[in-house]
Structures are given as structure tokens and as C-alpha cells.
Amino acid sequence: TPYWLFGRNIVFPYLAPVLAAWLSTAGAGAYQYLAVRRRWRQAEADKSRYQQAMHFVTHEMRTPLTAIQGSSELIARYKLSEEKRRQIAELIHSESRRLARMIETFLSVERLAAGQVDLKRELFQADEVVAACAERARPLAERKRIRLRVEPVTNGALLGDRELMEYAIYNLLSNAIKYSPPDTEVRVTGTRRGEQVAIAVRDQGFGMDRDELRHIFRKFYRTKRAEASGEKGTGIGLAIVQEIVKQHGGSIEVESEPGKGSCFTVLLPAASEARAALPQS
Ligand SMILES: Nc1ncnc2c1ncn2[C@@H]1O[C@H](COP(=O)(O)OP(=O)(O)OP(=O)(O)O)[C@@H](O)[C@H]1O
Numbered sequence: 001t002p003y004w005l006f007g008r009n010i011v012f013p014y015l016a017p018v019l020a021a022w023l024s025t026a027g028a029g030a031y032q033y034l035a036v037r038r039r040w041r042q043a044e045a046d047k048s049r050y051q052q053a054m055h056f057v058t059h060e061m062r063t064p065l066t067a068i069q070g071s072s073e074l075i076a077r078y079k080l081s082e083e084k085r086r087q088i089a090e091l092i093h094s095e096s097r098r099l100a101r102m103i104e105t106f107l108s109v110e111r112l113a114a115g116q117v118d119l120k121r122e123l124f125q126a127d128e129v130v131a132a133c134a135e136r137a138r139p140l141a142e143r144k145r146i147r148l149r150v151e152p153v154t155n156g157a158l159l160g161d162r163e164l165m166e167y168a169i170y171n172l173l174s175n176a177i178k179y180s181p182p183d184t185e186v187r188v189t190g191t192r193r194g195e196q197v198a199i200a201v202r203d204q205g206f207g208m209d210r211d212e213l214r215h216i217f218r219k220f221y222r223t224k225r226a227e228a229s230g231e232k233g234t235g236i237g238l239a240i241v242q243e244i245v246k247q248h249g250g251s252i253e254v255e256s257e258p259g260k261g262s263c264f265t266v267l268l269p270a271a272s273e274a275r276a277a278l279p280q281s
């Protein structure tokens with residue numbers, strides 16, 4: 001029996017090299033599998049980036065370009081009153097600026113995602129950022145008769161790029177205002193959750209269903225409700241917000257219910273230790 005052979009050391013000398021050969025074959029196979037899988041994932045990511053770039057060029061850039069082409073043709077071909085020419089020139093100007101802005105944001109999110117943006121490491125308070133964003137968003141809110149309620153954030157020291165963070169929070173705030181009907185409320189709160197600072201933007205807008213929620217961080221995605229609302233947008237804002245938050249070691253949570261409203265919460269690592277380490281001025 002095998003036991004008998006084993007007991008007399010007859011099988012063992014042969015078993016060891018067989019086992020070693022088998023293990024190394026399995027190891028090589030696993031390594032090969034992992035390497036192939038990584039290359040495949042990289043290729044997929046490249047492909048989707050390429051597809052998004054193509055989508056941007058063919059779909060998003062076309063709208064302002066068509067307006068510019070049409071208007072310039074009008075000026076060139078027809079005798080128009082001075083007033084009409086001025087109007088058209090203004091349209092060309094604003095559309096070309098919109099195009100430039102779109103290209104700029106598209107490139108900035110690409111650079112961010114590729115880690116080509118050097119994030120500053122400044123110490124700042126969540127409060128300052130929230131207040132600055134609210135200041136900028138107030139005219140938008142007033143135009144829609146939306147009450148903007150900003151609650152003070154205590155203990156909200158953060159470490160990172162203040163300007164980018166302001167960009168992110170402003171995007172959430174402007175979304176909340178854009179996708180809410182008049183006479184509703186948008187509330188911004190900041191709380192400390194253990195080692196994290198949570199900044200929440202809550203609205204009573206038209207919300208999103210579960211299917212839509214799965215796509216909102218994708219570049220250029222807009223819900224049907226957003227399109228139908230007449231509010232302008234390119235659908236790239238949240239992709240940038242997510243990238244900025246990710247680069248700061250944070251995350252975003254979204255809760256939403258159609259017809260009731262949404263709440264976007266940005267969770268960021270608090271910088272309390274870092275502040276304690278800095279000299280007091
Ligand atoms: N607070 C919100 N309430 C309801 N829908 C929202 C809200 N925030 C985002 N959305 C949905 O998610 C989509 C993506 O948002 P995102 O900010 O990326 O793009 P956008 O606002 O359409 O355009 P922009 O690039 O100008 O920000 C929106 O078009 C909208 O459909």
C-alpha cells in the first residue's frame with residue numbers, strides 16, 4: 001500500500017520533485033493569468049477613455065460649433081442691419097467661449113484622472129470652502145427662489161487643494177439648485193464623523209431613480225429629467241467632483257428619491273493631526 005511505501009521512504013523522494021514541478025506550473029499559470037488580466041483591464045480602460053474622447057469631439061463639441069458656423073455664414077452671406085450683426089457677433093463670441101470652456105474642463109478631468117495635476121497640500125477649513133461656494137451660488141438660488149441654508153461646520157480642518165475642493169462643492173451646490181423647482185430649500189451641512197469630515201448638500205429637487213444613480217458619475221451622462229428641465233449642462237461636473245474627491249482620499253455617497261430630492265455627501269479625511277503639528281501663528 002502507499003502507506004507502506006511511504007513509511008519506508010520509497011515514495012517520498014519521488015513525490016517531492018513532482019510536487020515542486022506541479023506547484024511551479026500552477027504558479028506560472030496563475031501569474032500568467034494575472035498578467036493577462038491586468039493588460040486586458042488596461043486595454044479596456046484605454047478603450048473607454050478613447051470612446052469618451054470621441055464622444056466629446058463628435059457629440060459635445062458639435063452644438064456650439066454648429067451655432068458658430070451658421071452665424072458666421074449668415075454674416076458673410078446676407079446684408080444685415082447693424083443691430084442684427086451685433087447680435088450674431090455676440091452669439092459667436094459666447095458660443096466660442098462655451099466651446100473653450102468645455103475643452104478646458106474636459107482636459108482638466110483627463111489630467112486629474114491621469115494624476116497629472118499636482119494637488120496642493122494646504123490646510124484649510126471646510127467652513128471657508130462651503131461659505132465661498134454658497135456666496136457664488138446665491139444669485140443662482142435667488143433667481144429660482146430657492147432658499148439656501150448653510151450651517152456652520154465645526155472642527156472641519158482639511159488638508160488638500162482648496163481651489164479644487166471649492167470647485168467640487170460648488171458643482172454639487174449648483175446641481176442641487178439646477179435640479180430643484182422654485183420655492184424649495186437647499187441645505188449644506190458639515191459634520192465630523194470620526195476621522196472624517198462629511199459635507200452634505202441636500203435638495204428637495206426632482207431626484208433620481210436607482211437606474212439613473214448608477215450612471216451619474218459617468219462623463220456626459222444626464223438624466224431625462226435633467227434634459228427635460230431645460231437646465232444647461234454637459235454632464236461632466238460629477239465626473240470631475242468624483243475625481244477630485246478621490247484624489248483627496250475621500251468618497252461620495254448619494255441618496256436620492258424621484259420627486260423627493262437628493263443628498264450628496266462628500267467624505268474627506270480630517271486634517272486634525274496635521275493642524276496640531278503645524279506651528280501656531
Ligand atoms: N441634485 C441633483 N438632483 C437631481 N439630479 C441630479 C442632481 N445632481 C446631478 N443630477 C443628475 O446627474 C447628471 C450629471 O450631473 P453633472 O453635474 O455631472 O452634469 P450636469 O449638471 O448635467 O452638467 P455640468 O457638466 O454642467 O455639471 C445631471 O445631468 C442630472 O441628471
Ligand SMILES: [Mg+2]
Pocket residue numbers: 171174175233237238
Ligand atoms: Mg453639474
